[in-house]
Amino acid sequence: MTTKTIPRVEFVVSRLRAAMPRLWPEIAKQSGVPEKTICKIAYRETKDPRTSTTEALHDYFDAQDKPTKRRAQVTPP
Numbered sequence: 001m002t003t004k005t006i007p008r009v010e011f012v013v014s015r016l017r018a019a020m021p022r023l024w025p026e027i028a029k030q031s032g033v034p035e036k037t038i039c040k041i042a043y044r045e046t047k048d049p050r051t052s053t054t055e056a057l058h059d060y061f062d063a064q065d066k067p068t069k070r071r072a073q074v075t076p077p
Contacts, residue, residue: 009041009049012057016042031060 006014016038019027024042028035033056040046041053 008054008058012049012054012061013042013044015061016057027057027060031056033057 016024016027021039021042024035024038027033028038033053037046037049037053038057041049041057
């Protein structure tokens with residue numbers, strides 16, 4: 001069985017679109033990627049974004065997906 005992986009750019013675009021434009025300023029602040037660039041990537045105005053840009057956004061979303069230590073230590077009653 002093979003595992004299908006999506007390209008990093010596709011992952012970033014899908015996550016940006018899911019986040020909606022109202023969250024892009026916070027994503028820009030935390031990732032270090034300008035909001036204008038985020039907008040262009042999300043709307044596919046930038047066909048081939050720089051690797052450093054997609055890596056920064058991928059790292060941001062990856063960090064958002066990982067549970068924090070506090071969450072990991074909480075056990076349900």
